[in-house]
Amino acid sequence: MSNVLTKQVQNRVSRYFLHLENYLSKPESRCIREMTTGILKSGTVLVNKIATGICDNISLSQTTKRFRNHYNKKNFFQKLFRGHMNSVKGRICHGDYILFDGSDIQKKYAKMMEGLDYVKDGDKASIGLGYWLMDVVHFSKEQEMAPLLNNLYSFDHGAKSENKEVMKAIEEVDAIIDKDVAKIFDRGMDRPICRDFIIAGQGNFNLRLKKTTKLIYKGEEIPVNKISRKVPLFMELTATKVKKNKKHKVVYECGAIKVKYKIKNKEYDLWLVVTKRKNGGYCWLLTRSPKENIVDVIKEAFTAYGFRWKIEEYHRHIKSCYNLEDIQIKTFEGLQGMLAILTIAMSIIYSSLSSLHTKLLLQSGVKTLNKEKMCELRNFIYYKISTIIKVLLANITPRAFLPQTEISRDDGQLSLALNYEL
Secondary structure: OHHHHHHHHHHHHHHHHHHHHHHOOHHHHHHHHHHHHHHHHHOOOOHHHHHHHOOOOOOHHHHHHHHHHHHOOOOHHHHHHHHHHHHHHHHOOOOOEEEEEEEEEEOOOOOOOOOOEEEEEOOOOEEEEEEEEEEEEEEOOOOOEEEEEEEEEOOOOOOOOHHHHHHHHHHHHHHHOOOOOEEEEOHHHOOHHHHHHHHHOOOEEEEEEOOOOEEEEOOEEEEHHHHHHHOOOOEEEEEEEEEOOEEEEEEEEEEEEEEEEEEOOEEEEEEEEEEEEOOOOEEEEEEEOOOOOHHHHHHHHHHHHHOHHHHHHHHHHHHHOOOHHHOOOOOHHHHHHHHHHHHHHHHHHHHHOHHHHHHHHHHOOOOOOOOOOOHHHHOOOHHHHHHHHHHHOOOOOHHHOOOOOOOOOOOOOOOOOOOOOO
């Protein structure tokens, strides 16, 4: 069964690169395929280990030099991200969610890498040398996730402000993803410049607000923490959080009212959704929703913001399983290029292989389930999937990744062939 699963994994990976090849030259496509395979096999972003993992016939130094020639190209990372988003946009449906969130890479002992800046470590709440990240992740209605963009930026290399980077990421996604999706932003994006840009833009969104943010309610501009006192919390919603494979249910009291927000003499009609954790604090969500019924608006905002916590797991995943913070590339262009390749590898694990996740966990022969309970199949399974993929691809080279032929259904002929997977 493991051999069958390995072939199916190879098939999915090859199909992804068939789409990506439309946006890259042949040498670029070969390089990205090999580096992505090396990352999946080795579980690292160290170039020497990636090169070792692809089992090439030429010397290691020649392989790493060939890789450097590509990922160090000027603006190559933008070409990769745009090609990646164009490749996966067919999986994005109307009504899905796209979440924007900031993160960081800490490089405590690095001195010679370009673009190093003092950044705040989100895990330890301390300041140290590193880089800022802007992450963009797609969530489907079925709660499947796929990374779209991981943009590394530095104020020593062209970045003007974090606000500018947020707006640039929104514009990049809007230029390619032309679906009616809802954007999700944490309260770190609740700054006047970003807030105005989000509200004045097109499409639906959910933005968590700080308590001092002012909205127009009944003709008067009032901070949201004072507006929320007037909002009846008439319904209860339950969120299920999983810690150490144990479910914990958290009950929230919820309500919503219509408010307005003013930008340059133009008023925008929005919803303010208020949630209060029982025996806890408030959360204020400013939302533009296609829903008209107040109950539907509250449920939609509550569900959308619930995805916020999954992206934190994604950050931990790429840092712990793929050692992102061990990255050792001197040039800033190279760092951006490597991060784009890592994003493609993660998208393959999260999205391209999503239909195989259950089979991989149960039938691969790799023991990753601790207690073999159903809850382990519903939690954040990507740590386990990464381990299984490393084992299955251990003896596979990138050139062995050949997609199965598909039976055409567009020629008007009746096909009696059976098309199934083992």
